[in-house]
Amino acid sequence: MKIYDTLQDALVDFVPRKEGEVSLYACGPTVYSHPHLGHARQAMTYDIMRRYLEWIGFDVVHVANITDIDDNIINRALDEGKTETEVAQYWEKVYIEAMDALNILPPNVRPHATDYVAEMIEFITTLVDNGSAYANDSGVYLRVRQVEGYGDLVHRTPDELAEGAGARVEVDDNKEDPLDFALWKAAKPGEPTWDSPWGAGRPGWHIECAAMALDILGDDFDLHGGGNDLVFPHHTNERAEAIAAGRSFSRYWLHNAMLNIGGEKMSKSLGNFDTIKDVLAQDPLNARALRLMLLQTHYRKTLEINDDVMAQAREGVKRLDAMVRKATNNGVDITSTERDAETFTRFREAMDHDFGTPEGMAVVFETVRRANGALDGGDEADQAQALALTAIELANVFGLDVAVGDSADDDDADQIESMVTARNEAKASKDYGEADRIRDELTAMGITLEDTANGTVWHRT
RNA sequence: GCGUCGGUGCCCGAGCGGCCCAAGGGAACGGCCUGCAAAGCCGUACAGUCGCGGGUUCAAAUCCCGCCCGGCGCUCCA
CATH class of the missing domain: 1.20.120.640 (Anticodon-binding domain of a subclass of class I aminoacyl-tRNA synthetases)
Structure with missing residues (x-):
């Protein structure tokens, strides 16, 4: 099969690391707020790919992480007077409930960043030891310009990236180069911290995914996916970390396009999002409708929702x-x-x-x-x-959840059945006024009738 | 500004050199079925510039160049 690889910027033959097996790492959410339709698109995209790959016979190991420590979580905990753990656990629960409601299969492994801090420290140690990274008072940073092919994933050279960075990023004097990014952030007052060879602190965002992906799936795993807003910096930096450590990262990179609303990306920061929960509450069909809508648009194409x-x-x-x-x-x-x-x-x-x-x-x-x-x-x-x-x-x-089944196991099925029988009797005696009255009554109850060659059947609307 | 993806019928949206006088879904219209509906089936109308202008080719929605418009990215982001 052919897939579009972001790194090669081309449609390429998919050759898995091991015949018959596919390892997939899809970046999961940072849990600190309501999951919205954008998260739904991302998760559903990889859910659909995973279902298909399994259907054609691959053994798939699907990993989707939970980022449970980061600035947003810390800020939320501060605002609400709760611990970071409380905040993360609460929103993770909300997220997983939303995923279940969308009929997204649970990933085979759902690692939490905070459970992999030891692996991250080991990873960073390697980078420091081989000269790829340096530590100072504010943390540990990767020497980006030493990394072969840094920026290839976004198709930009380090110089081009630096040019763009100047305009938006405050220059941090702690870094040797503006492009360098934090592998480890030194402790700030009031923040949760872990001990490390570089003092108390917490891991940077990118090292989390890189460490988890490599630890769980191993070097040279097959697919790494995520929203295309993660290509830079997140995926670019994960990749840089792996390369600097001398390890093979994912064989292919997959990126799904954004879901837009009102012509703009739906996102937490823009505040223009519909939460998954709200959308599902609007209509019982919406979970499947959303999936169908996503299926009918290619995953690499921006989708406007309304x-x-x-x-x-x-x-x-x-x-x-x-x-x-x-x-x-x-x-x-x-x-x-x-x-x-x-x-x-x-x-x-x-x-x-x-x-x-x-x-x-x-x-x-x-x-x-x-x-x-x-x-x-x-x-x-x-x-x-x-x-x-x-x-x-x-x-x-495709996970559309259609099933041959009967609707007769509902609580009020007997009542409905008897009304249908009464209507058919009225029809038989050509009392169409009565027949239509019963049908209207059923309609009001949310029941739709279909007169077929095999008799009358009903279903809920 | 730089990079990148895209602009296809009334709406959503496939196709990405000939099979395209352009898939599929939604909405519309006609017929069949039905007591009447609904559902379903059959058919019709919609794309006569596939954003605009050049070019390549025997052949372009599909490739190349330029332009216009929009999305995303340029260190919070799915």
Whole structure:
């Protein structure tokens, strides 16, 4: 399969470190506030990739960290009179609940930065010992200009980077060079600290991910992903640390584009974000609608979100569900292994081209249409089961959570069933006024009826 | 300013040298089905400049150059 590698700036063949296995490190959040739709896009992007890679037979080790110590957490703790640990644990819980609600599979490993401080210190020691880093009163810094190919990930030379940095960054006299960045930050009053050979302090942001990724996945791991706003400085600096330590970092770099709202990146700092929790509360279909929307846009393309596109996506989800209901009513055997091989092939071709989910979704929807036609007794009637099961399987590879099931296990199912029966009796005696009255009543209860050749079925809206 | 990604129908959005008189979803319209609806199926209208202008090529939405517009990055960020 081909993937787009940020470092090479090209579509390249994906050759994993070890045949049949994929190691993926996707940068997780700093937990200090509400996770928003931008985090959802990032997490869902790698969730979808992971599901697909597993479906085509790879053993995937997906690592997503939790950054549980940083300035934002410290500030929040200060504001609220809590400990950093309390703040981080609370927001981590909120984050994980949001991820679960979005049907994002838990990563295989979810490391916490504070559990890897020893590894980070060891990493930094290597860098200091080999002359790549230097310590002073304010911390330990990496000598960026010594790093071969620093800036390659952003396609800029150190000089070009320095030029940009001058305008926005205060010059720090503690650094030999403005480009150098902190591996270790010396303790400030009131901050949580760890002991180190350079005095009490705490790790810098970039060393956290670099140390965790290498410790858990090992050198030369396959994929490193994150939002494209992390290319510089975060990923650039992680990479620099690994190179300076003489270690092979990720074989490929993946970056998802931003999610915009009102023409700008949704972000905490701009304050223009919709929290995942709020969006999910607005409509029970929104978790799946958001996923569908993301699937229908390539992960490397900026996506503008608004109420309109969410509504459109909800309709798409309903279309998927309607086919599944039709399949259920027509007695499709979910234990059957019948599938449409050609559809699988087309799906894989789409996905093997840098995770072409929009085209993959097109294949799914096209299969839904064919399955509907077949289930209604069209030209492909003999393929109905295979087509329906194929569409369902592929939608589920994407985590769209469609399932052949019955809605009869609800608490008020008996009542609804008897109302449906009453309506059908009214219909039989051509008392359409009564039939419509019952239907309206059900509609008010959030129940939608469908009169099919196999009788009347209902579902919740 | 520098780097980078992008500008495709009413909306969202694929395609990235011929298979494109441009996928898929949403909305719209007509037909079938239905007691009527809904759902579904079939069909139709939408892209006549694929941001604009040049160029390369037998062939360009797709490649090259210039311009305009927008996103992201330039040390908080997914």
